[in-house]
Structures are given as C-alpha cells and as structure tokens.
Amino acid sequence: MKSFSQLLTSSSDILCKISQHSHTIQQINSVFQNSLPTPLNSHCHVANLREQILIIYTDSSIWATWLRYMTPELKQKWQKNQFMPPIQDVVIKVYPL
Numbered sequence: 001m002k003s004f005s006q007l008l009t010s011s012s013d014i015l016c017k018i019s020q021h022s023h024t025i026q027q028i029n030s031v032f033q034n035s036l037p038t039p040l041n042s043h044c045h046v047a048n049l050r051e052q053i054l055i056i057y058t059d060s061s062i063w064a065t066w067l068r069y070m071t072p073e074l075k076q077k078w079q080k081n082q083f084m085p086p087i088q089d090v091v092i093k094v095y096p097l
Contacts, residue, residue, distance in 0.1 A: 024049065024085075025046055025047075025048065025049060027083055028046050028049060028054070028083075028084060028085070029045055029046040030083075031078065031081055031083050031084050032045070032046050032054075032056070032074075033045070035074055035077050035078070036067075036070075036074075040063060040066055040067065040070075043058055043059050043060065043063040044056055044057060044058040044059070044063055044064075044067055044092075045057055047093070049085065049087075051088075052085070052086055052087055052088040052089070053087075053088060053089045053090075053091055054087045054089070054090045054091070055091045055093065056090060056091070056092045056093070057092075057093055057094075057095045058092060058093070058094055058095070059094070059095065059096055059097050060094060060096065061094050064092045064093075064094050067092050068092055071090050071092075074090075075087060075090065
C-alpha cells in the first residue's frame with residue numbers, strides 16, 4: 001500500500017494530476033490577482049482552467065460587469081506573462097458570499 005506522499009508524487013496517479021492542477025490554478029490566481037486594480041482583486045478569484053477557458057468567480061454582479069469590461073485588456077497582459085497558459089476565453093460567474 002502506498003503512502004499519501006507517494007500517491008501525490010507518482011506521475012501516473014490521479015491524485016498527482018489533481019495536485020498539479022491545483023498548483024497550476026494557484027499560480028494563475030496569483031498572476032490574475034496581481035493584474036487587477038485594488039478594489040476588484042478582493043472580490044474575485046480564479047476557480048478553474050479547463051481547455052484554455054479561464055473560469056472566474058466574483059461575489060457580485062457589479063464586480064463581474066467590471067471584470068467583463070476589463071477582460072480584453074487582461075488577456076493581452078496575460079499573453080505576455082510567461083506563467084500564464086494560453087487562454088482562449090474567460091467565463092465569469094457570480095457566487096455571492
């Protein structure tokens with residue numbers, strides 16, 4: 001029987017893939033947060049990246065609208081950032097606190 005750390009480090013196991021995806025999401029969220037203006041960055045975060053579609057959660061429709069307005073500019077910034085994977089589209093969803 002494998003230990004938990006062995007499961008996380010084994011490249012063929014699903015837990016390893018989940019761990020790597022989680023780490024990728026954390027890196028993307030860090031870049032995302034740093035590219036937003038101060039009031040907006042505390043109201044939204046990266047939820048997932050799936051098939052080059054970035055999914056972002058906000059806590060109100062006001063912040064979602066502001067973020068939708070900024071999306072083209074943000075995508076241009078992200079293309080220049082070496083830590084961001086290619087992003088075809090951004091989906092913004094409202095999840096109130």
